[in-house]
Amino acid sequence: METKVVYKSTLFGKEFEVSIPYENLSRHKDSYLLNRKNFYIPVIALGFLTFVTFMWRNDKDLQNDLGEYQWIIWGGFFLISTSIYLLSIENLWRIRVHYNTYLYFFKSIPNKKVVDDFLEFLFEMRDNYLKETYFYKPNKNLSFESQINNLQWLRKNEVISASEFKNRMKELEEVFNQEQTKIGFN
Numbered sequence: 001m002e003t004k005v006v007y008k009s010t011l012f013g014k015e016f017e018v019s020i021p022y023e024n025l026s027r028h029k030d031s032y033l034l035n036r037k038n039f040y041i042p043v044i045a046l047g048f049l050t051f052v053t054f055m056w057r058n059d060k061d062l063q064n065d066l067g068e069y070q071w072i073i074w075g076g077f078f079l080i081s082t083s084i085y086l087l088s089i090e091n092l093w094r095i096r097v098h099y100n101t102y103l104y105f106f107k108s109i110p111n112k113k114v115v116d117d118f119l120e121f122l123f124e125m126r127d128n129y130l131k132e133t134y135f136y137k138p139n140k141n142l143s144f145e146s147q148i149n150n151l152q153w154l155r156k157n158e159v160i161s162a163s164e165f166k167n168r169m170k171e172l173e174e175v176f177n178q179e180q181t182k183i184g185f186n
Contacts, residue, residue, distance in 0.1 A: 002022075002125060002129065003021060003022060003129060004019045004020055004021045004022060005019065005020045005022070005025060005103075005122065006018070006019045006020075007103075020097055020103070022125070022126040022129045022130060023130070024097050024098040025095065025097060025103075025122075025126055026095060026096040026097065026157070027123055027126070027127075027157065027158050027159075028095070028096055029093045029094065029095045029119060030093070030094050031091070031092075031093065031094070031107075032091075032092045032093070032094035032102075032104065033089060033090070033091060033092075034089065034090040034091075034092055034104070035085075035088065035089045035090075036085075036088050039084070039085045039088055040085060042081050043078070043081045043082050043085050046074060046077045046078040046081050047078050047082075049074040049077075049078075050071055050074040050075045050077075050078045053070045053071035053074050054071035054075070057069075057070070057071050090106065091106075091107045091108070092104045092105060092106060092107060093105040093106075093107055093115070093119065095119075105118075105119065126159075127159050130154065130157070130159045131154070131159060131160070134150045134153070134154055134159075135150070135151075135154055135159070135160060135164075135168070137171070138168070138171050138172040138174075138175040138176070139175075140175055140176065144172070144176050147172055148169075148172065151165055151168055151169060151172070
């Protein structure tokens with residue numbers, strides 16, 4: 001059974017292989033809009049140039065060298081840069097990994113159904129692995145605290161449901177006879 005997610009990334013001709021254990025992978029996915037922050041600077045600059053040249057288009061000093069129509073040229077550049085900026089915005093799924101890092105998946109490449117099916121399969125594999133590894137029958141040979149910690153960790157990471165958690169806690173208390181060791185008022 002797979003114990004981790006392995007993916008390859010290429011950056012400037014160098015290939016990197018990254019592996020993420022299922023224990024570090026969150027089940028939550030949220031929508032994320034990635035926009036390139038430095039792409040809006042040329043858009044603002046060209047928009048400003050378009051506005052300025054439009055406002056001073058009747059200036060006498062610029063009429064001999066197409067100054068009257070300069071705003072149209074800057075406006076064209078502004079429209080081109082705006083469309084490039086809007087096309088560069090990417091719609092992604094973001095899955096949290098430990099230490100505030102994320103895995104990003106394009107929502108519609110190759111298509112929406114394939115991506116959603118892949119993510120559901122990934123979460124199913126993760127849950128199956130974690131259940132097989134950490135969701136075992138109560139055992140007197142293992143410490144009570146470590147077994148409780150495993151159950152709480154599985155519940156916190158949404159690997160097991162609340163009913164599974166309660167049932168396994170009852171079984172664990174029966175095995176260790178915790179009712180007899182409880183001290184306090186009822």
